[in-house]
Amino acid sequence: MGELTAVLNAATGSLGLKLTSGQLEQFEKFYALLVEANKSFNLTAITDEREVAIKHFLDSLTCQATVNLNGAPKIVDIGTGAGFPGIPLKIYRPGIMLTLVESLEKRVKFLNDAVAALGLSGTRVIHARAEDFCRDGEHREQYDLVVARAVAGLPVLAEYCLPAVKLGGLFVAMKGPKVEDETKAAKSALSILGGTLENVIQLRLPLSGDERNLVMVRKIGPSPAKYPRRAGMPQKKPL
Numbered sequence: 001m002g003e004l005t006a007v008l009n010a011a012t013g014s015l016g017l018k019l020t021s022g023q024l025e026q027f028e029k030f031y032a033l034l035v036e037a038n039k040s041f042n043l044t045a046i047t048d049e050r051e052v053a054i055k056h057f058l059d060s061l062t063c064q065a066t067v068n069l070n071g072a073p074k075i076v077d078i079g080t081g082a083g084f085p086g087i088p089l090k091i092y093r094p095g096i097m098l099t100l101v102e103s104l105e106k107r108v109k110f111l112n113d114a115v116a117a118l119g120l121s122g123t124r125v126i127h128a129r130a131e132d133f134c135r136d137g138e139h140r141e142q143y144d145l146v147v148a149r150a151v152a153g154l155p156v157l158a159e160y161c162l163p164a165v166k167l168g169g170l171f172v173a174m175k176g177p178k179v180e181d182e183t184k185a186a187k188s189a190l191s192i193l194g195g196t197l198e199n200v201i202q203l204r205l206p207l208s209g210d211e212r213n214l215v216m217v218r219k220i221g222p223s224p225a226k227y228p229r230r231a232g233m234p235q236k237k238p239l
Helices: 004-014 021-038 049-066 086-092 105-118 129-133 154-164 182-183 185-190
Strands: 072-078 097-102 124-126 143-149 165-175 194-203 211-219
Touching: 004 021, 004 049, 021 049, 021 086, 021 105, 049 086, 049 143, 049 165, 049 194, 049 211, 072 086, 072 154, 086 097, 086 105, 097 105, 105 124, 129 154, 143 154, 154 165, 154 182, 154 185, 154 211, 165 194, 182 185, 185 194
Parallel strands: 072 097, 072 143, 097 124, 143 165
Antiparallel strands: 165 211, 194 211
């Protein structure tokens, strides 16, 4: 048994999760793909098996541990980077319909290769900036759950993500410690974009004890058509 599998086996129980042998094999394969691709271009600064298991895989799975993903909800991971949290969530809950959105072409190629190698049916990778993705009628207000991890501050992230959430759906921003200032700063943005702060779930990553906060925003009204603004504007002038 490799260290990655040992860590996942030891720690998933504390999140109320259990991985099958097939899922553990997929995580091992995903790790190998990640480390190999990382030799050619920067996907992640974390490559140690134990660290990847905790800070990427288990961190991603905290979303499964706190959000009901039963059935086959439509999920989009905006600004997914190397596939976090989307790919770990798909490995754990293969029935979800997953869309991964990434703006950098090299990462898009890696994601397509990883999805194919891992046999993740019902998964698509879209090469786009968040602002452009959410203005597309095919995607606007179409998703049960929109997730984002380590992409931007919450006022900016809300403009990137809430327009893709369907009415009644959920936007989850995966954040580190000290999230109170961000939620206060995002109050206006959430209101403008049709969202309301439902809950902030604080937890600690298994084994490391690192603090994580999952900011849960419910979509209660439509996002005005002018949002998101053109590429770059949300970052320059947050709502």
